[in-house]
Amino acid sequence: xxxETDSLEKRFGGVVxxxxxxxxxxxxxVTAIIGPNGAGKTTLFNVMAGFxxxxxxxxxxxxxxxxxxxxxxxxxxxxxxxKIARQGIGVLFQNVRIFNKLTALENVxxxxxxxxxENPLNLLFRPGVVASREKEVLEKSRYYLGYVGLADKAHLxxxxxxxxxxxxxxxxxxxxxxxxxxxxxEPTSGVHPDMIENLLGLIQQLAGTDGxxxxxxxxxLNVVRRVGDWVYLMAGxxxxxxxxxxxxxxxxxxxxxxxxx
Amino acid sequence: MVCLYSLLGLTLNLIVGYGGMLSLCHGAFYGIxxxxxxxxxxxxxxxxxxxxxxxxxxxxxxxxLIAIPSIRFxxxxxxxxxxxxxxIAFAILYNWTSLTRGAFGISGIPxxxxxxxxxSSPWAFFALALILALLVGILIWRLSHSPYGRALQAIxxxxxxAESLGKNVNRFKRSAFTLAxxxxxxxxxxxxxxxxxxxxxxxxxxxxxxxxxVVIIGGAGNLRGPIVGAVILVLLPxxxxxxxxxxxxxxxxxQVIYGLLLVLMMRFRPQGISGKYAFD
Numbered sequence: 001x002x003x004e005t006d007s008l009e010k011r012f013g014g015v016v017x018x019x020x021x022x023x024x025x026x027x028x029x030v031t032a033i034i035g036p037n038g039a040g041k042t043t044l045f046n047v048m049a050g051f052x053x054x055x056x057x058x059x060x061x062x063x064x065x066x067x068x069x070x071x072x073x074x075x076x077x078x079x080x081x082x083k084i085a086r087q088g089i090g091v092l093f094q095n096v097r098i099f100n101k102l103t104a105l106e107n108v109x110x111x112x113x114x115x116x117x118e119n120p121l122n123l124l125f126r127p128g129v130v131a132s133r134e135k136e137v138l139e140k141s142r143y144y145l146g147y148v149g150l151a152d153k154a155h156l157x158x159x160x161x162x163x164x165x166x167x168x169x170x171x172x173x174x175x176x177x178x179x180x181x182x183x184x185x186e187p188t189s190g191v192h193p194d195m196i197e198n199l200l201g202l203i204q205q206l207a208g209t210d211g212x213x214x215x216x217x218x219x220x221l222n223v224v225r226r227v228g229d230w231v232y233l234m235a236g237x238x239x240x241x242x243x244x245x246x247x248x249x250x251x252x253x254x255x256x257x258x259x260x261x
Numbered sequence: 262m263v264c265l266y267s268l269l270g271l272t273l274n275l276i277v278g279y280g281g282m283l284s285l286c287h288g289a290f291y292g293i294x295x296x297x298x299x300x301x302x303x304x305x306x307x308x309x310x311x312x313x314x315x316x317x318x319x320x321x322x323x324x325x326l327i328a329i330p331s332i333r334f335x336x337x338x339x340x341x342x343x344x345x346x347x348x349i350a351f352a353i354l355y356n357w358t359s360l361t362r363g364a365f366g367i368s369g370i371p372x373x374x375x376x377x378x379x380x381s382s383p384w385a386f387f388a389l390a391l392i393l394a395l396l397v398g399i400l401i402w403r404l405s406h407s408p409y410g411r412a413l414q415a416i417x418x419x420x421x422x423a424e425s426l427g428k429n430v431n432r433f434k435r436s437a438f439t440l441a442x443x444x445x446x447x448x449x450x451x452x453x454x455x456x457x458x459x460x461x462x463x464x465x466x467x468x469x470x471x472x473x474x475v476v477i478i479g480g481a482g483n484l485r486g487p488i489v490g491a492v493i494l495v496l497l498p499x500x501x502x503x504x505x506x507x508x509x510x511x512x513x514x515x516q517v518i519y520g521l522l523l524v525l526m527m528r529f530r531p532q533g534i535s536g537k538y539a540f541d
Contacts, residue, residue: 049425085427097422099415101482101538109408110415111426117408118428120436124403134408177426 001063001088001180002027002213003048008057010043010237017043018054019237025181027064028211030203032224032245035234036258041217042094044234045183049091050081061087061181064211086113090179094186094217098166100159104150107158108141111173137176144172148202164195171202182206184216188223200227221249233257263495264390265448265455270475270487271394271401272444277473278481278538279405280437281417286327286343287445287472289350292464294320294446295453296354296361299370309373309454316446324442325435332434347466354461366460373454386455393447402484404440413437414482417538474519478526480536489535494519 003025010018017040025031033041046052048059060073076084085091099107115137116122117130145151148168153161158169167187174182187203188196204227207214218224224231224245231248233241235257241248248254273287297319301312331342354361361367373380373389380389404410416423416430424430453459471494479490497518501511532538 051421051425081424082427082429085425091425093422093425097419097425099418099422101418102411102414106411107415110411110423110428113427115408115412118412118433120404120409120440123407123409130407137408173426 001061003089003181003215004060004062005044005048006058006060008044008047008054008059010040010047010052010054016040016237018047018057021057021237021239023232023239025213025215026230027180027213028207029229030207030214030216030227031230031232032228033215033217033232033234034219034221034224034248034258035240038236039234040237041234042185043237045091045185045215045217048084048183049089050076050079050084053078061089085177085179088178088180090174090177090182092167092170092174092182092184092187094189096163096166096170098158098170100157102158103155104158104161104165104169105138105141105145105154107169108145108173108176109137111175111177112137112140113177141172141176144175145169147175148172149198162192162195164191164199167191167199168202171206175206179212181213182215184214186217186219188218188220196223203227225249263491264387264394265452266472266475266491266495267488268390268394268397268448268451269445269472270479270491271398271484272441272448273472274476274481274484274487275401275404275437275441275444277476278483278486278536279410279413279417280434281538282332282434282438283340283473284343284438284441285340285466285469285473286347286350287441288464288466288468289347290320290324290442290445291449291452291468291472292354292459292461293323293350294449295459295464296367296449297446298450299367299453299459300360302371303367303369308375309371310375313447313450316450317443320446320449321439321443325439327442328435328438332431332438344466347469351461351465354464361461364460364462366458368458370453370457370459372457373451380454390451390455393451397444397447398484400444405484409433474523477533478522480533482532482536482538486533486536490533493534 005021005023008018008021021044035041043052047054058075059077061076062073074087076087099110115133116126117134122130145154148171150165150168158166187199191199200223203214206212228245231243231245232239233248233254240257241251241253269287269291276282276284294316297316298312301307301315327346331339334342355363380386412428413433416428416433420430475490475494476487478493480486498515501514506514526533
């Protein structure tokens, strides 16, 4: 599955946050979005995740496999965020937004979709269905907790874990929900340098093995060089440069637009 | 009384402790439950058990209707919305005299009965209260230790994140509010049968605040907390009696102690005596 946007526009009063943004984020690769503060990167994420409505333009999910084309596109604009999430889009927030008072395992289990046990009526009248699905959910959650390397932390409260570990939990809970498009907002910010390498390996694996579309906002150009397959350079709400990391990072416009580098 | 307030505390905890929404109208649902069952029995001559169940349904429906607008508010504004409902409910109970007899209250409420068998001795009432508290406790335990409770707590900890994981946040909040209101009715029905007299002054804002204190002092977010809170707050006045404080001072002393207790708890142990979750 991949995601594409078509001429998105968004203004906040006089400030143009998105200006004719047409993008395509292919499945199976890591696409990085770089740009100075206020370039519209986070606005773009918020529009794709449904937290913000653009003034105009559209966002489509395109399922992979046979018969890809306009007829199969799913228009997700205007859907509430929880419905967009159910379509397979997952967000890693810049400030993690972990569930502090739940254990690591519970955090991941919350991410799982289609849980009959979330309906109180099912709890009372269909306990068997609830129990068998819950068993699957916990198994899957343990699997993904192990996948991000935190199997031994399953029963600790999320707030007891380090910031980097919390980011891993947040990724695991997206995976438990079968997210096919991952929007990562500065995944390495605030993470201890020792853990960054580990995290980057994971990000590459997410795109590589299961063909997810991974899109990340990143300020650290070393990270972009290391894991990015494609790079968009954004400034003033516009997409200025697109290409392979080595091309974009050599582009003369980079320093002009991104003087704080 | 400990059982009664445990019951109220446990049900309120579903909203406050698991849902993270501070509600000041639990006393209203308690009262509506008491009035609904009483009126069905005295006016329509219904037996005890059907009127008990009907009052649960009535409270559930009212709670659902109240939840629709109020959960759109967050934080302090939600508290204000529930406060408004508390006042409206009291005003209706007080002023709809043709139905509720207003300030005169309703006396001669039948004791709980099933067929020929009637609950009348204090021990039988105690047993009934214990059974009700146990049943509701089990139900709340089932709800909280399930994917439902997990999602509700996730919403409490971070609403936006829960929504971004595909949870229909409003639906969870609505159902928690509805269930809590519905189950508060059990306490109301029991109370009416126990005292055989009810009037609106039993279901004021003070009552709602008291139930909230039970949850907050005992501890929110698990099952132990409200029970601990109920034991402490219900037994505290008895303890004062034991200390032989003059009658004129005792009620005021009690208020002072409640206030002091709340302030101290907020300062030194915001999660309550045995709670899991603290309000910011």
